[in-house]
Every structure is written in structure tokens, then in C-alpha cells.
Amino acid sequence: MEKKKILIVEDERDIAQLIQYNLEKAGYACEVAMTGEAGLAALAKYVFNLILLDVMLPGVDGLEVCRRIKQNPKLQHVPVMMLTAKGEEVDRIVGLELGADDYVVKPFSPRELVLRVKAIIRRMDGKVSFSEILHVGDLAVDFSKIQVSIKNKLIHLASKEYELLTTLIKAKGRVLSREQLLDAIWGYDEAIEIQTRTVDVHIRTLRKKLKDEAMRIVTVKGYGYRFNTEE
Ligand code: CA
Secondary structure, eight states: OOOEEEEEOOOOOHHHHHHHHHHTTOEEEEESSSSSHHOOOOHHSOOEEEEEESSSOSSSSSHHHHHHHHHOTTTTTTTTTEEEEEEEEEHHHHHHHOOEEEEEESSSOOOHHHHHHHHHHHHTTTOOOOOOOOOOETTETTTTEEEEEETTEEEOHHHHHHHHHHHHTTTTOOOHHHHHHIIIIIIIOTSSSSHHHHHHHHHHHHHHGGGGGGGGEEEEEEEEEEEOOOO
């Protein structure tokens, strides 16, 4: 089987090498770019299955690189995992303007990073195609095209937001806890500290994008979320 390719955009050579070493040991093929420009150049030339993107880069920073990836129709489906330093605004990173798929806070354990990468790639591989379009209110979800629109206007969701939305829809009104959503979408290993806040952050950005249809995602206090299909 062909190896999955990962682009690592990181200006700190030691960190880039540590990541590369661990991902290659886990069976992935890696390319390292030391600047945002070099990362974008690599993306224009080769196809990658995942991008690991440092936020703080000289020149074009990671946030800008992420924005350009998610605005590019040819690249926006490629999952982006941001490498952030403590204190960088996580809401912004996974939020509306950027649409990154996940993030890891430095210093991270290589083992955790590899598990997260595996989880994302597994999710991308396992994407089930449905040849149906769900219409509810002004919202339409096309499962075969992985597209969501409101009033016939396409809206761009980050892959985690799309998975959150469709996981809730498929639960057919049942309440899903944050832990269930984390498990279903992020697939974290039990050994990893589970951050249920991650779910809340993505729900918040998803609701912003759903605009008038945001109320379909109902918070069940102290437990989790459900999807409301009532007209
Ligand atoms: Ca850096």
C-alpha cells in the first residue's frame, strides 16, 4: 500500500526532525518545509494526506498558510493540524476564519502527535459516502459531495465541523455526550488527556456558520448535544 504523505511546516529544525522521525517510524512519508512559502510551494507541487503546520513561522505565518489552504478549492479538503504554543488563541485557530482541523499544543509528546495524526487519517479514509441529501429547514447536507448549504448557498465547514454536524444528524435526535463526540470524531486514545472543551469550541464555530439554522444544534446542559430536525 502506498504510504500516506504528510507535509510538516515548521521552522525549528529540531522539532521538524523529531516529528519527521516519529511519523516515518509510524509508516508515513514526510516532507519538511521550513517556511510558510516553502510549504505553499510544496502544496502546489505534490498531493498530501495531512498538513502539520506551525503557527509561528518567519514570513507568511501558519495562520495565513492555513487560511490560504482552506480558501483553495483544490486544497481545502486536506486536513490541517496546527502546532501551537501555549497561550495562542485556540478559538481562532479552529475557528471561522481559519478552519484548521485539529491542533496540538507545544511541547507535545511525539506519541500523542502520532496518535492524533493516525486518528485524522483514519477518519478521512473511513468517510462513508451517502448518496442522499438531507434537507431540514434552510439547511441541506449532501453526504456524497460532503457539502453543506444554507438557502442553496454553500458554506465552508472545517472537516471536524462537518463530522460533528453529520454525527449529530445520524444520531437522529439522540443526545450525544461530549465524550461520545470526541471518541467518534477525534478518536483519541484513552491514554491521551481528553479535552471536552475541544468539542465545545467546534460546536461554537459550527453554529456561527449555520447562522439561522444554528438552533438545530441543541445544548443539553451538563451532558452534550443533539440535533433538532423539527421544522
Ligand atoms: Ca516556529
